[in-house]
Amino acid sequence: MAIRTLEQENRRLKWTMLAPALIFIGVMIVFPIIYTVYLSLTDAFGAVNADSSFIGLLNFSDALSDMRRFWPAVGRTVVFTIAAVALELTLGLALAMLLRRPFRGMRWVRTIMMVPLLATPVAVGVLWLLILDPTTGIANTLLGFVGIPPQPFLGSIAQSLPTLVLIDVWQWTPMMTLLLLAGLSTLPNEPDEAALVDGASPWQRFRHVTLPMLTTTIITALVLRSVDALKTFDLIYATKGPGGGSSHEAETLNIYAYGLTFDYQEYGLAAAVLVVFTVIIVLIVLALRRRSAKAS
Amino acid sequence: MMLKRRDALRILGLSAVLSSSALGLAGCGRSSGGANGPLRVAMVNHVWTDAVRSKIGEFEDLAGRRVLVSTMTSDQLSNTYNVKLNASAPDLDVMMYRPLQEQLLFARNGWLAELDDLLAEDDDYDWADVQDAAKDRVTIDGRVFGVPVVTERPTLYYRRDLVDAPPTTLTEMLETARRLHDPGAGLHGFTGRGQRAGAVSMFSSYLYSFGGDFIVDGRSGVGTPEALAAYEYYGRLLRETGPIGSTNMTLEQITPIFAQGKAVFAIDADAVYQNFIDPATSLVGDRTGFAAFPAGPAGSRPFNIPSWGLTINVFSERRDAAWEFIRWASGPEMTLRLQNEGVPSARDSAWADQESLASFPPDLAESMAAGIATGVGADRPDVVQVGRARDIVGRPIVASILGDDVAASARDASEEFDDFLVRDARQRQL
Numbered sequence: 060m061a062i063r064t065l066e067q068e069n070r071r072l073k074w075t076m077l078a079p080a081l082i083f084i085g086v087m088i089v090f091p092i093i094y095t096v097y098l099s100l101t102d103a104f105g106a107v108n109a110d111s112s113f114i115g116l117l118n119f120s121d122a123l124s125d126m127r128r129f130w131p132a133v134g135r136t137v138v139f140t141i142a143a144v145a146l147e148l149t150l151g152l153a154l155a156m157l158l159r160r161p162f163r164g165m166r167w168v169r170t171i172m173m174v175p176l177l178a179t180p181v182a183v184g185v186l187w188l189l190i191l192d193p194t195t196g197i198a199n200t201l202l203g204f205v206g207i208p209p210q211p212f213l214g215s216i217a218q219s220l221p222t223l224v225l226i227d228v229w230q231w232t233p234m235m236t237l238l239l240l241a242g243l244s245t246l247p248n249e250p251d252e253a254a255l256v257d258g259a260s261p262w263q264r265f266r267h268v269t270l271p272m273l274t275t276t277i278i279t280a281l282v283l284r285s286v287d288a289l290k291t292f293d294l295i296y297a298t299k300g301p302g303g304g305s306s307h308e309a310e311t312l313n314i315y316a317y318g319l320t321f322d323y324q325e326y327g328l329a330a331a332v333l334v335v336f337t338v339i340i341v342l343i344v345l346a347l348r349r350r351s352a353k354a355s
Numbered sequence: 356m357m358l359k360r361r362d363a364l365r366i367l368g369l370s371a372v373l374s375s376s377a378l379g380l381a382g383c384g385r386s387s388g389g390a391n392g393p394l395r396v397a398m399v400n401h402v403w404t405d406a407v408r409s410k411i412g413e414f415e416d417l418a419g420r421r422v423l424v425s426t427m428t429s430d431q432l433s434n435t436y437n438v439k440l441n442a443s444a445p446d447l448d449v450m451m452y453r454p455l456q457e458q459l460l461f462a463r464n465g466w467l468a469e470l471d472d473l474l475a476e477d478d479d480y481d482w483a484d485v486q487d488a489a490k491d492r493v494t495i496d497g498r499v500f501g502v503p504v505v506t507e508r509p510t511l512y513y514r515r516d517l518v519d520a521p522p523t524t525l526t527e528m529l530e531t532a533r534r535l536h537d538p539g540a541g542l543h544g545f546t547g548r549g550q551r552a553g554a555v556s557m558f559s560s561y562l563y564s565f566g567g568d569f570i571v572d573g574r575s576g577v578g579t580p581e582a583l584a585a586y587e588y589y590g591r592l593l594r595e596t597g598p599i600g601s602t603n604m605t606l607e608q609i610t611p612i613f614a615q616g617k618a619v620f621a622i623d624a625d626a627v628y629q630n631f632i633d634p635a636t637s638l639v640g641d642r643t644g645f646a647a648f649p650a651g652p653a654g655s656r657p658f659n660i661p662s663w664g665l666t667i668n669v670f671s672e673r674r675d676a677a678w679e680f681i682r683w684a685s686g687p688e689m690t691l692r693l694q695n696e697g698v699p700s701a702r703d704s705a706w707a708d709q710e711s712l713a714s715f716p717p718d719l720a721e722s723m724a725a726g727i728a729t730g731v732g733a734d735r736p737d738v739v740q741v742g743r744a745r746d747i748v749g750r751p752i753v754a755s756i757l758g759d760d761v762a763a764s765a766r767d768a769s770e771e772f773d774d775f776l777v778r779d780a781r782q783r784q785l
Contacts, residue, residue, distance in 0.1 A: 104782065105739075106464035107441045193600035194543075194612050209538075214600015216757065301430065302746060305551040305602040305753040321434045322552075322742035324460060 098330035105324050118331035128307065128315055129332065133339075135220060135303075136311040140288040143227040147284060148277070150228065151235025156265070158236065159243050172233040180230070184297025187226050188213065213298050216308045223295060223309055227288065235280055242276025243269075278351040282344060289340055292317065312336045390672050393421035394680055396449040399432050402629055403505040403663060404451070406693045407684050414683050420676060433457060440466040445670045448677040451504075454492045454664045458500055459739045459783065461666075467500040468667035473678050474499060480682050481704075488732040489661035489701040503661030503701035504685045508726030509560045510625040510719060511646040514639060517619050521646035525564065525588060528620060528649045532596035535619045544596030546609045546618040547589075549756050551749035552742065553605040554589075556734040557623060558752055559658050561585045564651030569736040569748055575776065577748050578769030584652070586765055590755020602756050614638065622648065625723055626662065626699050628716075645718045647725035659730020661701050699723060738779045747772045 099118050103111040122129050158168065175183070191198050191212040199209040212222050246269065254264045292313045295303060301322050303310025310318075312332065319329035398404040404426055411422050427435060432451070439447055440461070452458065461467050474482045482490075489503040511528070513521050517535060522528035532544025548554040562568065565588065567581035576582055593601040598612060606623055610630050613621040614637035621631070625645070632640035648657035665685060667677045683689060687704055694705040695714050705711050706727070712720050736744040747768050754764035 105460060106466070108443075109464060192608070194598040194608075194617055195615060209599060211600035211603075214603035216602065219603075299603070300550065300605070301552065301742075305549065305749075306757075318742075321437055322746075323740060324437070324742075 095330045095333055098326055099334050101327045103326035103330075107326050111327065114327070118328045119335070121328060122331050122335060128310070131307065132303075132310050132312045132315040135309065136289060136313070139220060139224060139227075139291065139311060140285055142221075142224045143231070143288050143291075144281060144284050146224065146228045147232045147235045148281065150232045151239055151280075152277075154232070154236040155239035155243055156269075158240060172236065175230040176233050178230070180291075180293035181297045183226065183230055184294045188298050191222065216304070216306045219299060219304055219308045223298065226294060226298075227291065230294075231284060231287075235284060238280040238283070239273070239276060242273050242280075245276075246272050275351060278347060282347045282351070285347065286340060286344060289343070312339075390676075391420075392673065393423050394418075394448050394673055394676050395446055396422055396424045396451075396680065397432060397435065397447055398424055398426045398451040399429050399663065400426050401451075401505070401663060402627060403693065403698050406696050406698050407689070410689070410692075414680060417683070418676065418679055422680065429453065436461070436466075440464070440668065440670070443670045445668070445672050447668045448671040448673045449680050450666050450668055451663055452501065452666055454501060454503065454661055455733060455735055455737075456741050458493065458664075458666075459495065459737075460741070462495055462498075462500050463739060463782065463784070466669055468669045468671070468674055468677075470499045470502065470667070470678070471497075474502075477682060479686065481687050484687060484702050484704050486661075486701050486703055488659065488730075492661050492732065493664055501664040501666035502681060502685050503664045504690075505626055505663045506660065506699050506701045507624040507626040507662040508659045508723060508730055509557060509622050509648050509657045510628065510722040510726070511648060512613060512621040512623070512628075512631050513644050513646060514616075514619050514642055515644040516642045518644075521644060522620075522649050523646075525561070525649045525651045529588070529592055529596070532592065532620055536596040538598075541617055543598045543612070543618045545592055545620045545622075546597055546604070546612045547593060547601075547622055548606065548609065549593050549597070549601035549604045549752070551602075551753050552745035553749075554752050555745040555749045556658070558585070558589055558749075559731070559734040560622075560648050560656065561589050561651065563656035563658070563731050564648065564653055566651075566653035569744075569772075570738075570776065573776065573780075575769040575772035577751065577772055578765050581653075582751075583762060583765050586751040586755045586761050588651075589752060590758070590761060593756045594758055597756075602753050611636075613643075614640075624662070625719060625726070628719055629697060645716060645722045647722045655725065655729055657726045657730050658732075658734035659726050660732060660734050738776070739782045740775070740779055744772070744775060744779070747775060 098107070100113055100115060101111040102114050102117075103109070154172075158165065178186070190196050193199060193209055193211045193214045196212075198212065202208075202210065211218060213219050250268050250272070251264055254268050259267070290313060291311065295309050295311060295314055296317070299309040299314075301314075302318050303314045313336070316329050316332045316336065319325045319332060323329075398408075408424060408426075411424065415422055433453075433456070436447075436450060436452070436457070452461070458467070474480065485503060486506070489506060490499075493499055493501040493503055511521055518531060522531055528545070534544075535542065536544035548557045559569070562582060562585040565581045565585035567579055567585055568576045570576055571579065577586075598604075598617070606627065609618075609621055609623065610627075612618050613631055614633075616639045623631075628645070631637060632643050634640050637643070648655050665681045667674055667681070671677055687702060690700045690702045691705045691708060691711055694700045694708070694711040697714050699715075700706070715723065735741055736748060738744045750768045751761055751765040755761045
């Protein structure tokens with residue numbers, strides 16, 4: 060009988076201990092990804108397990124040449140993400156700077172700020188749908204008090220996407236604030252104090268001292284929120300329904316892929332759209348991570 | 356620290372058991388209790404569901420079996436079926452479904468049990484008593500895949516305190532709605548569905564009444580002059596007399612608008628009339644009148660459809676019990692009881708019963724009778740991929756509401772619909 064070395068025993072034990080996690084990852088993550096890629100190469104329709112044919116990259120070429128739904132959805136996804144995250148970052152940073160120094164009632168303010176984060180996106184969507192209803196909602200009643208005519212908000216082709224951005228900002232700015240507050244609390248005070256002694260104004264100290272030191276935290280927060288915003292689904296579906304509204308005015312890639320799957324039963328094409336979507340997300344994350352590595 | 360071989364094997368064995376248990380639970384999807392377990396029924400939020408749900412205890416006593424009911428919105432229900440039936444899940448026994456929306460696709464996928472033998476063997480169920488048009492809608496190539504439980508027609512809801520007599524033509528309705536439309540005072544002339552796909556079913560009655568149809572001789576009918584006139588009329592009605600934001604509206608939005616006294620007219624399904632006049636939620640229930648769908652150039656041709664039916668999941672382990680439930684819930688006796696509570700049925704015997712008709716407001720009963728007499732048996736394109744078809748034929752509705760070029764939109768939709776119909780015909784094979 061061959062004698063095993065300590066190193067061989069450890070290697071066997073390592074794989075033994077890892078086995079449950081690897082099985083879980085294989086079944087819950089790797090298999091769905093591989094199956095999605097497989098589906099994207101077929102003309103699967105109606106039922107996932109129905110007879111389907113291998114059609115190569117036809118679904119990808121159909122999706123990428125679709126100027127009616129696919130590319131507008133890509134555009135809306137990008138616009139929604141950039142607008143929401145930019146506003147959340149700006150407001151979040153401003154709030155974090157305000158909340159940075161201890162003040163009376165700080166705990167109450169921070170607790171209230173957490174409230175939107177606790178609600179599920181569907182509940183948030185339904186809540187805002189009621190508030191913004193053009194005919195029966197309270198928003199137009201309040202606008203009427205200050206002489207502003209009723210607005211259609213989510214009932215309008217033009218106002219839907221901006222309104223959704225603002226709802227997203229309402230819900231997720233506190234998250235950005237908390238992340239940036241955590242980053243601010245780790246910064247050393249000395250550089251700021253030195254700038255103060257040198258006569259720098261508050262804006263100069265923020266622009267040239269605080270902001271550079273906070274860059275890594277900002278990029279981390281941007282990665283987290285951007286990936287989340289790119290994938291936004293519940294809020295849009297709860298407020299605009301299938302297809303993102305009557306003129307697809309709020310149809311992002313997620314909503315489009317969902318519609319292809321559940322409204323059209325076009326599983327092959329939906330899988331191709333999701334593969335493209337995943338590639339886009341991975342590329343964005345890689346780009347932001349590279350930027351983060353440079354900054355740190 | 357290095358573990359001994361025996362310990363490592365124990366951990367591996369435990370992990371394997373836990374993993375296989377978890378996978379078994381997640382992947383196997385067996386329904387609890389096997390053939391003798393509780394019956395699982397999925398239903399939509401609907402007046403029929405509310406009425407039958409209050410009586411399910413009677414069935415449980417009769418069958419000696421528990422019934423677990425889950426209710427959802429129609430979209431949620433449809434998505435749930437898609438997910439569960441794609442996974443061949445047996446944990447749904449009886450499914451409430453829309454024969455016009457889902458039946459062709461589900462039957463094509465082999466997800467529905469065939470009921471022919473059960474219906475043929477069951478004299479008490481009296482299949483012949485079900486309205487012919489409703490029977491047609493649950494039958495494909497001579498095979499029956501479900502039973503209809505509730506029928507719908509559009510009815511004109513109007514404010515009796517604002518309108519002396521209900522309009523009898525679409526032209527008259529538009530004129531009256533225009534005259535009374537006063538958004539500054541919080542009153543709109545008309546409210547109706549405007550969301551692209553959601554509006555299609557209600558728009559169908561306007562289309563038929565203008566002499567058009569979605570499909571004419573197997574080709575797209577949405578570019579015909581009749582369809583164009585219908586699209587233009589419907590868009591003008593909502594644009595000039597409807598509330599702002601009409602393009603985002605479905606039944607969920609228009610019901611509260613009318614119930615809060617903010618609209619003179621609304622046209623929607625008669626089966627949900629209680630939502631419009633329920634004293635608990637409506638400020639104008641006592642001032643609401645009902646009338647038949649106003650006539651267009653081709654007369655009054657509303658849809659008259661079996662909007663919801665019951666069917667059996669082909670993967671169910673309790674198919675016999677599922678049929679027992681269906682025959683109890685949709686048999687002649689229960690149908691009459693439900694119609695007595697204001698739920699319009701699909702059985703001739705219930706409609707012939709004068710006491711049952713008296714359960715509806717008299718003008719609503721007249722509107723229903725008119726709809727049954729002149730109605731068309733479909734409210735959406737008769738295709739496999741109904742969702743996609745509704746998106747295509749609904750596009751000119753939105754263009755018209757927005758005041759865009761309706762002719763160009765209808766032409767574009769018609770071309771796309773023609774291509775769609777060629778592919779859909781290939782997918783129609785059962």
